Amino acid sequence: MIELDKTDHVIVRALMRDARVTSKALGEKLGLSQPATWRRIKRLKDSGVISGRRLRLDREKLGLGVTVFLGVKLATKRRVSLEDFERAVSAIPEVLSVEHVLGLYDYRLKVVATDIPDFERVLRRRIMTLPGAGEVEANVLLSEERRPGPI
Template identity: 40%
Template sequence: MAVQIDETDARILRLVQKDARLTSAQMSQRLNLSASACHRRLQRLEATGAIEATVALVNPRVVGRPTTVFVEISLASQADDVLDAFETAVARIPDVLECHLMTGAYDYLLKVVARDSEDFASIHRRHLARLPGVAKLQSSFALKTVCKTTALPV
């Protein structure tokens, strides 16, 4: 469901996507808007779901998870119960940061983080190879991150 976003709301969203720690007073100075108006708009953006959550982005290298692997998964069947069982099981794997149902050559694309290739081999053996309904897995290691953002264009 799309929410009505005016230019001031968009400017607030751009600011909080860059730095969610900004106070309403700091935002108000950057936006030339009163602190109370900034606060009200932030509350409305949160209440309408335009802002889903405020989180800290953890540096994967610092916490020992510098290896990113993209895993393409094809299922043996497209039946609802197979899809549901797969999605429930994959959501329980802490190393999987993202899982997307896809169109095209494979059914799901996973973004997995690991310490190194040996750690990924363990994740593959313990979790990925045991996912229900899997017919084929293909893994690709990211060699370099060229660009990365969590900020949506608004």
Template identity: 40%
Template sequence: MPTELAKQDITILRILQRDASKTSSEIAETLNMSQSPCWRRINRIEQAGIVRKKVAILDREKLGMELVVFTTVNLSITGRQQLEEFESSVSDFPEVVECYTMTGVWDYMLKIITRDIGHYESFVRERLLSLPMIGETHSHIAVTEIKNTTELPLETQL
């Protein structure tokens, strides 16, 4: 069940999504409130588990990671053991930054980031396709990034 949030809580979350390094004093100033009540709201939000963790978002291109591939996967065998083994394996692959079970034609959708097409090919041949339960994969290479955000659409909570 979703946690009930006040308008100020949602504003705090919006600020934290954009810059988690903001102090409670800076956030309080933005909200025209004193620091202590603002800190208590932030603490309550964190204690409720709404903020799972605070991270630095890196620029993948500056780090030489130029290729983003969405790979659809169908398993040849979809028993519970194979599903768990596949999910455990892809969780250990650093190139797989997101993995979703899917409805429809595909069992899974993976978001894979690598240096270049050669590294992607090596990853698929040597690691992904070495998993015995894989039936088929299809690669969809991203050409232009139009939008990439980690911000949730909090305005729908108001």
């Protein structure tokens, strides 16, 4: 595990806000030279603290106006059932994330659709037909506030 100092935390927060910022511009804000800032960013990347850059898409502009979180309880919980379910659900393009969780449900899925009728189609034809799928609870996203995280 890498030890992060105050400057490292500032760098991580700045990159979380805008991953495209140059090491020169970031260094100027921090009072560091471009090479010193670049070395710190490289150290953060090499240690795995920074693992890549993500592209954030506007789902509404892409015609995906509905986001639903699904809690899925499997009908059976054998190892084969878990693997079959995970493999099958990962192939559904409308499913953005699959999380194996502890609690009332076995999995939490983040699903996008153009509208509620489209979501119903995805639910009935794709998700409810998955191997091992049992009880499902849907929560429709009303609004979302993106936060940079704890650092």
